[in-house]
Amino acid sequence: MDxxxxxxxxxxxxxxxxxQFGRDFSKKLGFGIVDQARIATAISELxxxxxxxxxxxxxxxxxxxxxxxxxxxxxxxxxxxxxxxISQVMEDGYSTSGGLGAGLPGVKRLMDEFDISSKTxxxxxxxxxxxxx
Amino acid sequence: MDALKLxxxxxxxxxxxxIDTQDESALYEAEQISKRSIQHNISLEEIINTHINALEDxxxxxxxxxxxxxxxxxxxxxxYGLALQEFQDxxxxxxxxxxxxxxxxxxxxxxxxxxxxxxxxxxIGVVSVPANQMNGDYHHFIHHEDGTVGITVADVIxxxxxxxxxxxxxxxxxxxxxxxxxxxxxxxxxxxxxxxxNVDPSMFITMFYALFNPAASTISYSSAGHEPGFYYHAxxxxxxxxxxxxxxxGVTDMAQYRQYEREIHAGDMIILLxxxxxxxxxxxxxIESEEVLEVIKGxxxxxxxxxxxxxxxxxxxxxxxxxxxxxxxxxxKKDV
Numbered sequence: 001m002d003x004x005x006x007x008x009x010x011x012x013x014x015x016x017x018x019x020q021f022g023r024d025f026s027k028k029l030g031f032g033i034v035d036q037a038r039i040a041t042a043i044s045e046l047x048x049x050x051x052x053x054x055x056x057x058x059x060x061x062x063x064x065x066x067x068x069x070x071x072x073x074x075x076x077x078x079x080x081x082x083x084x085x086i087s088q089v090m091e092d093g094y095s096t097s098g099g100l101g102a103g104l105p106g107v108k109r110l111m112d113e114f115d116i117s118s119k120t121x122x123x124x125x126x127x128x129x130x131x132x133x
Numbered sequence: 134m135d136a137l138k139l140x141x142x143x144x145x146x147x148x149x150x151x152i153d154t155q156d157e158s159a160l161y162e163a164e165q166i167s168k169r170s171i172q173h174n175i176s177l178e179e180i181i182n183t184h185i186n187a188l189e190d191x192x193x194x195x196x197x198x199x200x201x202x203x204x205x206x207x208x209x210x211x212x213y214g215l216a217l218q219e220f221q222d223x224x225x226x227x228x229x230x231x232x233x234x235x236x237x238x239x240x241x242x243x244x245x246x247x248x249x250x251x252x253x254x255x256x257i258g259v260v261s262v263p264a265n266q267m268n269g270d271y272h273h274f275i276h277h278e279d280g281t282v283g284i285t286v287a288d289v290i291x292x293x294x295x296x297x298x299x300x301x302x303x304x305x306x307x308x309x310x311x312x313x314x315x316x317x318x319x320x321x322x323x324x325x326x327x328x329x330x331n332v333d334p335s336m337f338i339t340m341f342y343a344l345f346n347p348a349a350s351t352i353s354y355s356s357a358g359h360e361p362g363f364y365y366h367a368x369x370x371x372x373x374x375x376x377x378x379x380x381x382x383g384v385t386d387m388a389q390y391r392q393y394e395r396e397i398h399a400g401d402m403i404i405l406l407x408x409x410x411x412x413x414x415x416x417x418x419x420i421e422s423e424e425v426l427e428v429i430k431g432x433x434x435x436x437x438x439x440x441x442x443x444x445x446x447x448x449x450x451x452x453x454x455x456x457x458x459x460x461x462x463x464x465x466k467k468d469v
Contacts, residue, residue: 034178034179034207037207037208038211092222093219102216105219
């Protein structure tokens with residue numbers, strides 16, 4: 001797992017860099033065009049969250065394997081204010097109603113696995129996985 | 134994620150047929166595909182992908198710039214696809230809530246059920262219909278051993294679930310009062326303290342409480358800011374507002390309620406209601422209470438139950454079968 005690659009997110013422009021890297025990486029892993037687009041959208045959401053709410057952080061990419069199937073693992077890490085009420089941000093309609101985009105429930109829908117941990121005042125880590133079908 | 138894959142070869146054939154002929158029947162088929170896809174939760178981006186694949190199959194030499202433009206379209210549609218999925222999930226969640234509420238409404242009906250008194254010399258009619266599933270109006274009859282009947286009509290300002298929850302509390306508070314405690318002014322004063330202590334300050338309850346004595350043909354009553362009822366004088370065929378002063382329940386714990394009494398004469402009617410009756414709307418216009426009385430008069434030859442039901446039907450129709458507020462009407466007619 002040491003060949004993990006990370007893209008730092010500080011400026012809005014960095015979101016594009018993270019998308020580009022994620023798309024190339026998922027293409028290499030054998031994802032189809034639709035899944036590539038889904039993965040890129042998920043990365044966008046994660047990176048935008050860092051850019052908008054945490055100020056800075058990074059998006060890291062890994063290849064994962066599980067009984068014969070390959071997948072992409074994306075970890076978004078920031079040292080921002082953290083999320084006080086995770087259930088609330090995971091609720092449908094919480095972010096979309098304000099027109100903020102798909103939000104974390106959207107990321108969860110786009111990917112196969114989703115895991116979040118957050119500490120107020122320390123930061124947030126979100127780990128998502130998608131398997132090649 | 135996709136319950137069913139779109140049939141690529143079928144899509145390709147249709148697309149080709151349309152490109153060759155611009156035939157309406159192909160478009161009709163396309164509509165069917167679209168409907169089936171929604172039914173089977175096929176995502177928007179999956180459809181576009183199928184389109185791209187079909188196009189590439191039909192035109193193996195598809196110019197690269199067109200291919201790129203299709204990838205661009207696919208990307209644009211991803212968020213729409215997500216929004217659609219969210220919409221579907223929310224719709225399911227809404228159905229669940231709806232069925233929960235209908236269970237709650239049934240529970241409420243059982244909790245707040247009351248039996249219309251059957252008293253000699255009088256004819257009583259009751260109708261109480263919620264605007265939504267749960268009723269924020271409340272009416273209750275208490276049958277005392279000495280033959281008198283306590284009659285409550287109440288309205289929580291606001292409607293729906295919070296109002297309904299509040300009403301269940303009112304009912305149990307009233308049941309806990311000692312049975313010799315039946316003077317309207319005392320009941321409202323005790324209840325006022327319960328409401329003041331237990332109910333959210335943003336919620337107000339208006340109540341009319343009457344003690345009906347069929348043997349003496351009298352009714353004594355007090356009101357806590359409730360919509361005034363009406364008294365119908367058969368002798369001169371006129372209506373009189375039943376005025377009673379008193380502050381809404383729960384505003385101050387020291388509220389006092391004046392008690393009034395009147396005799397009921399042969400052929401007269403006591404009309405108790407909530408503002409859902411007097412504030413019926415026709416389009417944007419609130420009806421006048423004279424109109425309510427006109428309608429009541431028009432049906433006054435009927436039995437009390439038929440009377441209230443016909444009045445309700447009249448206003449239900451006037452409001453295009455869509456009640457804006459809970460509607461409760463009680464009429465007590467003294468036999469001639």
